[in-house]
Every structure is written in structure tokens, then in C-alpha cells.
Amino acid sequence: MSKKSKTITGILIILVFLTIGFMSFMDSKIEYVNFDEAKNRMRTVEVKGQWVKGKESKFDAVTNTFSFYMVDDFNREMKVVLDGAKPNNFDVAEAVVAKGKMKDGYFHAKDVLTKCPSKYEADGKEVKMSGS
Amino acid sequence: MIGKVLIHIFFITAVLSCVSFFLTHLGKEKFLKFGRLFYHITAVGILSTAAYLMYLILTHQFQFAYIWEQSSTDLQLPLLMSTFYSGQEGSFMLWTTMTAIIGIFLLNYVSKGDRLEPQVMSVFTLIIAFLGFILILKSPFLYVWEKFAGDVEYGYIPAEGRGLNPLLQNFWIVIHPPTLFVGFSSLAAPFCFAIGTLMKNRYDDWIKFSMPWLLFSGMILGLGIMMGGYWAYGVLGWGGYWAWDPVENSSFIPWLIIVAAIHTMIAQKRTGGYKKTNLMLCITSYLLVLYSTFLTRSGILGDSSVHSFVDPGYEVYLSLIVFISLFTLISIFAIVYRYRNLKALTAGTNKMLTRESTLFIGSITLCAAALVILAGTSWPIFSKGSIDADFYNKMNLPIAILIALINGISLLLKWKQDDEKRFFKSLIFPLTLAFIVTIGLVIIGVQDFLIALFALASLFTFFVNAELAVNAFRKKNSSIGAYIAHLGLALVFLGIIASSKYSKEENLSLELNKPVDAFGYRLTYMGATPFEDPNNKTDIKYHFNVRVEKDNKELVLQPVMYYSEYSKGLMKNPDIANFATKDFYLAPMGLVEPEIFSEDEMHELKKGEERKIGELTVQFSDFDFGNIQQGGKEIQSGNYSIGALLKVKDSKFIENLEPKIKYTDGTAEYMVAKISGNDQYSFYFVKMSVQGEDLGGPTATIAIVNKKNISQKPRTDETLVLTASIKPFINVLWTGTGILVLGFFLSILKRRKELKK
Secondary structure, X not given: OOHHHHHHHHHHHHHHHHHHHHHHHHHHEEEXXXXXXXXXXXXXXXXXXXXOOOOOOEEXXXXXXXXXXXEEOOOOEEEEEEEOOOOOOXXXXXXXXXXXXXXXXXXXXXXXXXXXXXXXXXXXXXXXXXXX | OHHHHHHHHHHHHHHHHHHHXXXXXXXXXXXXXXXXXXXXXXXXXXXXXXXXXXXXXXXOOOOEHXXXXXXXXXXXXXXXXHOOOOOHHHHHHHHHHHHHHHHHHHHHHHXXXXXXXHHHXXXXXXXXXXXXXHHHHOOOOOEXXXXXXXXXXXXXXXXXXXXXXXXXOOOHHHHHHHHHHHHXXXXXXXXXXXXXXXXXXXXXXXHHHHHHHHHHHHHHHHHHHHHHHHHHHHHHOOOOOOOOOHHHHHHHHHHHHHHHHHXXXXXXXXXXXXXXXXXXXXXXXXXXXXXXXXXXXXXXXXXXXXXXXXOOOHHHHHHHHHHXXXXXXXXXXXXXXXXXXXXXXXXXXXXXXXXHHHHXXXXXXXXXXXXXXXXXXXXXXXXXXXXXXXXXXXXXXXXXXXXXXXXXXXXXXXXXXXXXXXXXHHHHHHHHHHHHHHHHHHHOOOOOHHHHHHXXXXXXXXXXXXXXXXXXXXXXXXXXXXXXXXXXXXXXXXXXXXXXXXXXEEEEEEEOOOOEEEOOEEEEEEEEEEEXXXXXXXXXXXXXXXXXXXXXXXXXXOOEEXXXXXOOEEEEEOEEXXXXXXXXXXXXXXXXXXXXXXXXXXXXXXXXXXXXXXXXXXXXXXXXXXXXXOOOHHHHHOXXXXXXXXXXXXXXXXXXXXXXXXXXXXXXXXXXXXXXXXXXXXXXXXXXXXXXXXXXXXXXXXXXXXXXXXXXXXXXXXXXXXXXEEEEOHHHHHHHHHHHHHHXXXXXXXXXXXXXX
């Protein structure tokens, strides 16, 4: 290939990829929102917040969903129904991130991530307790 | 003390070694022996530091904060040793150690013949110095009273360590991280060769002697990545081997780049072209290693990954940024400095249908894949949000099809120029076979067009390489390594198609001793049995025994679930029956214990509602929150009690009752209430629901247990809930990986042999 045609081939390939890439990128983008904003979005979003431990949370073996209540960072409470079982580390999670969409008055999550930094970052009090 | 002193020593000697090698590069030859000497001292220093840390771990010296955090006395030797690198500080130590060991081989290698020793080693020792600097900031040798100053008094020695995260407690942590870190560390070598060659301003011979190093990195990093995949699949129960998680991605990106570099380097060797491309690719791959370290260690992706990221502290964050920026600046400076010389380099040949052109296009395609993954993985840094994992699948499918096609075509073409007729003739055999098999696949169910195309492309390259490999084997041709690696890749592609696109999955509820049919198997949950894990004496683990029957053959699968004290949560491990053509995969989801109250005992009442239940009339007037605020702190923490105010009527009496629920850490306890002088009915408050008026308003669920009915109540047994799946031909994927690695290995042997000539 001559230098020129090589450059053109290269640029063409890159352009095609950039276009396809950009389009599917915009398609797959997931925003962080609160529950109020989630109501106005048709697409998948992520909501960060806390699990309301005092309210009912249960696994439904028939529909294979786990439902719980969650408050977002703006203190708005919402019922969350997760496809699947209770996530790992859910009980100690300091914060949870639910990924999904609003549906019929509740948040239908495809995935729930749990964040528990405290588990990995110990504090001094724990040092004193170990081995006792 | 000893540890910190050792780190400071090897940091200083690394700097001295770097300076000596650089002076040698500037023409002061007598400094060469100092450079070598200081490097050897540095390497001995690093290995001693590592040995010392290992000694402290094996002897359970919990006064060191890192060891206290990661280790405990009940771990068996292999897992105990793996706590060396299970935490942040230790993994930096592992990285440094692996880099030092690779440096010993590299120094020995470049000191033989004219292999840019001063240039390569001055860059390499700078990397080591930087790793040492990070270890000074993030030392694994901090005492508990230093790390937790204020809470822990000077000289305090904890009796026991906190232990290893149960998620990490399995065989794979023993070999996966070290393998991956050998891969990461070894990528420093191509980077140093590229920068060294720019320093020396000599662009031809470096590709010959750096080739074995690139192949080594490609082999080890590839192996490490797939081990991680197997870990996720076989033990962690992610269901698949690849989740496009940032941590997985960030080790995959440099691998793609280095594989691209291997191919354009072969083209440069044959034709003299692509000199600039090769420099850029070798440089980029290591910068991407640094970038990926930054992504996964800085805590910056904290919200978008299932891997746990901990903010390492401001100094480390900053020094990682300095680390990346400095090496990026060095690279840019070196390129700008040599810009004129680089521009004057000759280009390749002119024909489109030649092997070098297709190799180049193939490399671009690999880089496109890297770019796609890089963009998706980095997205959370620039915006409030993340990228759906499906993005990677959608984007990489066409890329993978191209890669497979280009690979097959490229190997059928000749260098420099080719006769088109001969080329098209050589296409006939592999293409025909690939078409026949693909048609067969379409008939048995591969209906998706792109997937069928992917299968066709993969089969095409499979047959091309199979033919070439057989010929090479007959002629004892040393190029066989490349064909074998590509055969492996084709198998990996086919394995991916079968196992991901055509896996079947079903959620099942298995009541104790009641068989359920799924995918032609009869599954029976036979109860749970506790077992002892020698590495974990705190928790009681359970095997959930599931009998799997088909055609009079049976086997028992034992997925595991247990409550982990460390994680304060339920841990689950799948179990897999491995057959030749498929895996039968059981991932436990949970165990549903029998309900305390049966359906007909429970009644959901709206606030104010009155309902006739049997011979009683029950009215629910209001909740009794006592003095807690609705939605207040107590409710969120899960420690509170509330009551339901009931008015119970019969033909003879009216009475106000208040059954209560008491929550302790979110676990409910039901306080009974009874009608005075009447033992027949027990009232329980089961749950409250405080939905808004639009959903029907707040309700209370009350259970009324009639003593007379208790004995007749049908009880359900405990039910195991799991996801059963069939992963067809996943063995093809693992076999392909093994063959790919073998191909890399044979290629290394070939390139080493060439050097000796």
C-alpha cells in the first residue's frame, strides 16, 4: 500500500469505528440520578442510596426477585425490586447502587452493587478487639 | 524498622543505578559497572524486603497493621502466603518484587551483545525507583500503633489478625495475582526497549531482541487474565467468566496493545516498515498498565465496580498521577526529540494484498478494541455515571469478526507482494470447510446473523491455521508457534460463541426431597450438611446437596452457602458438573425457610379498616410508633419496635389489643397479644407497609393463629433456590486458552533461537 492509501484506509476504519462507537456509547451510557429524576427517564439509570433496614426486605422464590426499600441521597424513599437474590454483603453495605428503571411505582433493578469500605478499612477499635 | 529501612535502601540504590546507567548512556562508560552493581544491590534489597514481609506473615506478627488487616492464624500455608498481596500495600510490594526479578533477567539479557543496556536499564531502574517511592508512602511495615495512632497505644500486639476476606479464600488467589503481576511487570521491558531505542536513535535491531519479551508478556498476561475469568466462573459464581468489570478491562487493554505490537513488529522485521507504529505500541502498552493501576487503585471508580476499591490516601493518589504523567512526558519528550529522525524513516511496501498490510490492519483492529474498552472503562472519571456492560459486547463483536477474518487472510498472503490468483485459490479449502460447518451450526440453532458470521470467521481462521500447523509440523518448521496460538484464539472465539450466546438458564425452587426437572436433568435437594473449612474456623459452611439424575446416572452437586462473620453476609459458591460437551452449573441464590405464619392466617388491613375474620371482627386503627419518628434514624438502623392498635370484637366482648414487632438489626421478632381470658387466638403484627395514598395507603399485616387449627396446618419444607444453567462447549474456551498460551511459548523458543544465530 502506498503511504497515502494506507493513511486513507486507516482514517476510514477509525471514522467508522468512532461513529458506531459513539452511537452505541450514547446508547449504553448510564447516568447517576436520584429517584425523582429516575421517574422522568425512560432508560436505565443508577441510583445511589441506603437500604432502609427497618422496612421489609424479602426474596420471592416464585418471581426470583429480592425487594427492599431504599432512600436516595436526597432522602426520597422507594421500593426496589431486584431481579435475583439478595446481593453479597448487602447487610453490611454502607451504600448501595441500584441499576435499573422505574416501573409501576417501584424501581426495577437489574443489578445492585454494595459498597462497604468499612470492611476493608479497619479502625483502631477493631485492633483492640481482635483475639479477645 | 527493618522493613522500612530496606525500602529506603533499595529506593536510593535504584536512583543511583538509574543515574549511573544514564551517565553511561551519555558516554561515561566507566559508570556502567556502577549501574550494574547498584541494580544488583537494588534487586537483592527488594527480594530481602519481600522475604522479610513473608517471614513476618508466616510468623503472625500482628503488630504490623498490614498483616493484622489481611491475615490470621487459622489460614493454611498457601492462603497464608497469599495474604502477602491480598491488600493494597502488599500488592504494590508484589508488583515491585516481580519487576525486580524480571530486571535481573533483563540486565543479564541486555548486557550480552549490543542490546541498548545503558538506555534500557536507565529507564527500567527509574520504574523501580518509582515503585519504591510508592512503597515508602504506602508501606506494609506500618505498626498498628502508627496506623491507628490515638486508638492503639505504643507497643500493643493484637493476639489475632482480622483474616483474609472470604471471597478471596480459594486456590485461585494463590496463583492468579502473581501471574497477572508477572505480566504487568514484564510489560516494562518492551517500554524500556522502545524508549531506549529512541535514546540511542537506532530503529532497526531493537525489535529482534525485544520480541521474546513481548511474547513472554503476551503469554503470561493472557494466562493471568483467563485465570481470573475461571476464578469468577468456577468459584465466585458470577455465572460467566467475563463481566467487563473495570479491573478485568484494565488488564485486558494492555494485552490487546502488546499483541498488536507483536504483529506489527513481525511486519517490521520482514519489510522494514512500521517502525514508528512499533515504538508507539510498546510505549502505550506500559503507559496503559500504569493507567490501569491508577484506575483500579485510586478509588476513582469506587461506584462502578464489583471489585473493592479503597481510597489509598492522598499521597498515593498523587504519586500515581505523577508516576503516569512523568512516564508519559518522558515518552512524548523522547518522540519529539527524535521527531526528525522518525519522520525520515522509510515506509513499508505498496501492495494492499500482502501479509504486512493485513498485519497492520489487524493491529489497528486490535487497537480499536482496546480503545473501545478504554473509553468505556474511563467514562466514570469524566461523568456522573457508568457504561452498560452490553456496550462492550455490541462493540467488540464486529471487531472480533474482523480480527478472525484478517487473521486467516493474512496467513494465506505472502510478504511484500503476492499473486492474487494463488491467494484466492488458497482461500477455497478453509472457506469451504468453514461454510459447511457454519451451515450446520445455523441448522442446529445459530440464527443470529452477526453470531453466525462470527462463527464463520472463527472457523475460517481455525481451518487456515490447522492446515498451516499440520504442514509446519511435517516440515518441522519453527513458525508452528504462531499457528498454534491462532488455533487457540479461534477455539477461544468458538467457545465464547457457544458458552455465552447459547447458554440456557433457569431459576429453580427446590423443596426438600421433591424432584424438579430442568434441561432434561432431574434435580432433588437433599438437605444441607455442614463441613469444615481448614482455612476458616469462624464460620460454619454448608454444602447444599443436590442430586442430579439423567438416564439412570446420577451425581451429587454441592453448591456452598454460609454466613460470613467477616463480610456480615451470605456467601455463595457454585458447583459445576463438567461434561465433555457442556457444563451443568448450579449457582445457589438462597434458602427459603418455612414461613412462620401460613397464608390464610395473615390478613392485610388498611388503616381504619374493619374486617370479619372467622367469628371475630378486627379493626386496625393505627400504628403505635411510640416516640420514634416515622422514617427516622431508628427505622433506618433497624433497631426499634412498633405496634399495631387493634380493636377485636366478638358477640360477647370488645377488646383493644396491641401486638408488636421488635426489630434487632433488621431481624423481626413478633410479640404475641391475646384476648384476656381467652387462649384460643394469638394475635401477631407481621409487617407494616407505609406506601402513599396513591398505592392504597398504609397497611398492617396481622396474623391470627387459631389454636384449634395448628395441628392440621400443612407445613412447607425448606426450599433451596438456585440458578441452574447449561454452558455448552465451555471446555472449548479453556482448551483454546491453553493452546493459545502454548503457541506463545513455542514462539518464544523460536525467537530465542533466531537470536542465537
